[in-house]
Amino acid sequence: MKKTLLTITAILAIGISLNAQEFLEKSEVHGSFETDGMFYQADNDLGITDSLLNGKNFGFNAFADIIYTLGDFSAGFRYEAYAPPIAGFDSRLEGQGFPYLWATYATEKYSFTVGNFYEQFGNGLVLRTYQEWTLGYDNSINGVRIIAKPVKGVILKGVYGTQRFFWNKWDKNGRGIVKGMDAELNFNDVFASMTDSWLSLTLGGSAVSKYQVDNDPSLKLPQNVGAFAGRFNVGVGKFNFTSEYAQKINDPSAINNYIYKNGQGFILTGSYSTAGLGLFAMFKRYDNMSYKSDQSVSGNALDINYLPALTEDHIYMLASMYPYATQANGEIGFQFQVNYKIPKDTWIGGKYGTGLSINFSQINDIDKQKANDTAGIDQRGTLGYKSEFFKFGKVIFNRDLTIGINRKFNKNLKGIFTFINQEYNQDVVLGHTGEPNVLANIAVVDMTYKFTSKKALRGELQGLWTKEDKQDWAALLLEYTVSPHWFFSVADQYNYGNDIEANRLHYYTGSFGYTYQTTRIAVTYGRQREGVVCVGGVCRQVPASNGFSITLSSNF
């Protein structure tokens, strides 16, 4: 609270130093807020009993984010309240306050920020702080950031501070301090001779370090852990290549079972793009690359870096049943994608043209061999293992083939047809120890019919077939929209093929919403299965539950 008052006082002080007229003319305030409320009811079929709810039959998450700008100066804050947090959010979020307070002075060449900030170096392999409201995730750094752009095409960044850990105050014997520098050079901007070159080239490099006091009673842990990365982005005509390689000094932690091995991360992508056709290929390898500002933390918090997942992001209800999450301790994989627009007025393309996309990805464990004869693989306090860089391990984490066809039949009717073949390692990704990999086929038919220029009905019919996990599913969704204000929708996901008859459950929901410009209210009743749900034109991550939910959000 003290800090808030300080910020507000600072804003006022700057305001008063200008004359009132100028202050009012140049001041700008904007922001957004959202409140999400959930009212739970017992649902014995889902295992939610009255005694489990224990009187806690509601959850409430809310925030308000305000930004104030006066010329080159801006400042802002975000107020958050979790009273208590909605099911699926970390219980340590319970409480309220101002976790995000900042002030920035930025000119064309320099930017200086004090307070909380979000930053990303390159792909984030050594540093990325960000906030994701729908996940309850926030690892912002609280400290100082300086960005300099001394000449066009050169960006230098320096950051220093400590990361947000729910509502916990920083303490010198707790989580560590993060320091980092990044430099990026765009050759086409820096060298006049390359301004209109056929070659576009950007190079970048980062160095990050964390300092944390070693409190471990048995092991001698490194107090300073450094990580370094280099990257490039090359464009040659219709081809584009990007790559980043990162190395991390040994960093024994709860995540890697306290092994002293160095970490590595590598991403290489290539693409070819021309009107109507896009090709994409990618190779990636992470080896012992978890990097947190507290080595004893194992959950979703205090990450200094970000290791992007490599698989296709699925949106449909059943297609998002088995979502992949990056395995920071080690994974190796590749991905290919084709996007093609079959031209219109051809036999296959039809009157409007037809979109075709194919995506294939596979991710395996990295190869792990004993580091020496005396220690086992991943044994605590040792070097852990040896690993050959390009060798794939035997265990498949995830394999995914997705084929999508997008077609408009006439002025009123269009459809999207999706087929997915998946292999998914529940043991490793979800921690379902001993469970076999899921082999699943998924098909989705998504049709939209426009009655008038503003009224449309959309229907989704989905099927998921597998012998593993909960066996076969079917789903149906109907959504009626009246642009630009209203939507009404009903959906059901039915686990009709479950081997256990008592578990052949329906997950039904009904919802409606109203949008006026940027103010939106949506009400949903029913059972939610965990996953990404898109209703009424907006997508969000939703945890499992039964009951009412109300979302109100606005922006000004």
Add this chain to the structure above:
Amino acid sequence: MASMVLFGVVLFAQENNAGNKLPSVTIKTLDGNSFNTRDISNDGKPIMISFWALWCKPCKLEMDAYNENYAEWVDKTGVKIYAVSIDDARSTAKVLPFVSGKGWTMEMLLDPNGDFKRAMSVNMIPHTFILNGNGEVVYQHTSYYEGLEDEIFEIIQKVAAGENPNE
């Protein structure tokens, strides 16, 4: 106490709602060059900025709808559309081939860590801003339903004619 301050700020903000200018944030073009959002411009004609992502299906439907009408809209109003992808490092490199495969012709930008999104107070996507010839935000809309493009085009026409779209 906190909520009182908040309420005050919100009231103050709503008074000053229209006419906000674009913040200065450095994001990326599809080929990896830096781009300052203050450089978003269109010679005094209307500008539209639309936030989208590969993982957002309604956003892609919205982009398809805008792209289908883009040539006609440019013809009639001179509007320029900037489509800002907020895909993170998981799929930033996939945006360029995807956009090519779709044949979209709007100006494309990448905002991989949400810096521009945050500075514009975008909460949910799709989120569309319409700016007048002076670069001031005069209209915003969240979410996409089939047919929204007709309403959006009406707004653009009003803005192009120098009218206030909220009246």
